[in-house]
Amino acid sequence: MSEDRPNSFMNAPDAKGRFGIHGGRFVSETLMPLILDLEAEYEHAKTDPTFWAEMEDLWQNYVGRPSPLYFAPRLTEELGGAKVYLKREELNHTGAHKINNVLGQILLARRMGKTRIIAETGAGQHGVATATVCAKFGLKCIVYMGATDVERQAPNVFRMRLLGAEVVPVTSGRGTLKDAMNDALRDWVTNVRDTFYCIGTVAGPAPYPAMVRDFQAIIGRETRWQLEAQEGEGRLPDTIIAAVGGGSNAMGLFYEFLDDPSVNIIGVEAGGLGVDDRMQHCASLTGGRPGVLHGNRTYLLQDDDGQILEGHSISAGLDYPGIGPEHSWLHDIGRAEYVSITDAEALGAFQTLCRTEGIIPALESSHALAHVIKIAPTLPKDHIIVVNLSGRGDKDIFTVAKHLKVDIKI
């Protein structure tokens, strides 16, 4: 949670929801009163000990937190340089970091008396997390998912339906995550009085980017004390690395360390087939420019006329033409560095982690690992890298098999 500290990177956003020029509240009038209600409710909950006590209880007993901070000895040895730690968010209930945030938002929805929960999902991880928590609390759940993604993520669609959610395949636009978010917003405008929109990443109109970050910031807070426990009092990581699509797992890890100047912060975008004029990538910061979409200003992939472009990534979870506004700001002011990793590099990292540590990482997290594999060999042995292993890769084995040209049809 942001506190008022002078000269701190942790005070953003301002009262208008801005991170520098990014963020804001670019939504239609129908939604605006609800956005303001949500903001008031969140401001209240933020300082309410009973809210956080409930979160702590759920994090511990339902999610299985704290997630381990695991030193990866064989990966470290193979790379021959920096010491690599993995923050094991993939061990959370539902297999990714997404549930940290969903629990917070559903508790808020309950406080606001909302009975119908909607969500958008790309790879299906946020949809599964939302369906899970809705089942736990007996809430109606509707998940919007691009028709293209419904097809390529069939196991997660089945999971959501088992959990009692209604999965709506979105055929508008080109049927991907961006269009799913459009349709979720259309649903929200229509059912504004009883519906809560549970956004899965640190994007959207204020207060979502800061709120989702605050719910994910537990990742960085745990990392700090866990590393101290293993490496000694006061020892900070030298470099922290996370994959960035919308950027919630990354903000979750980064936020805690923004005011520790010795900590290098690196976000890894999906470079797809390469960040160039073909635009077959999802690297909004590296290959986009500021624009307004889905309630906030941020870096976007767009054409010369301000029309939004479809990205490409091997990872459905990173397949989005925008990025959370706080990342755009951290990029502008240079507090964090953003790089990109191609599909092929991510696939290589995926296999490396399987082989060296017996952990199957999500393709999203594999992008972060691929950058670790690039830089760790160039760094001294006492340099500590923490990488966020944001999700597990079970959902991705079909995609990986396809790229490795292995037929595993069952």
Add this chain to the structure above:
Amino acid sequence: MTRIDAKFAALKAEGKKAFVAYIMAGDPDLETSAEILAGLPGAGVDVIELGLPFTDPMADGPTIQLAGQRALDGGQTLQKTLDMVAAFRKTDDTTPIVLMGYYNPIYNRGVTRFLQDAKEAGIDGLIVVDLPPEEDEELCLPAQEYGINFIRLATPTTDDRRLPTVLQNTSGFVYYVSITGITGSAAAQATDVGPEVARIKSATDLPVIVGFGITTPDAAQNIAGVADGCVVGSAIVKEIGAGKSPAEVLEFVSGLAAGAHRA
């Protein structure tokens, strides 16, 4: 006084309700939509809303979404839309044109450059769906400096506490969205809309125009009857999407306009 202010003053003097029609620029192609645009005043349209196509129209239903896609697939750009308005102005210098769309194509061009070009082309007002009063500094306030009206949507969720905020920097007219929902949704009943319009009118001297869900001349008459006029969008766009000729589309529009003008 903008063309919008002048038009509403003239309608008021005649004791007539306003009929506002929406079409998407470049739908189904540039030439056809320019032809329809040119024919709207003759069909009885008092104010034209011209849609600015955008890839992600998150407040629009399927009909307008598809119209935007047709336009973009046909190569429509912001510049072509401005050129279309400039061409229209050569033969019509009184019918107000309101550009309606989303912020990104405008932001992308640069607000100052856009406002200069829009003013020069002959655009009188803007409706930008994703710019609530909280973001007035972006475009609403600069637009007024260029003498371009910024028309705001008021909705059923705009309660009495919020209404003054919505009205504060609004000019031209107030667009009351009669339902919570997206364009092309089911219609509201005149009996429900009437009290809402009265509530808004008690807080402003601006004309209040009602839209969303009007598809027939009778509905246009009923809704216009409880307000200062009505807007029809999706029903017209649906005709265009069905491949009707400009003459057929304009005949359909004439019927709606006649309905509104009977009120």
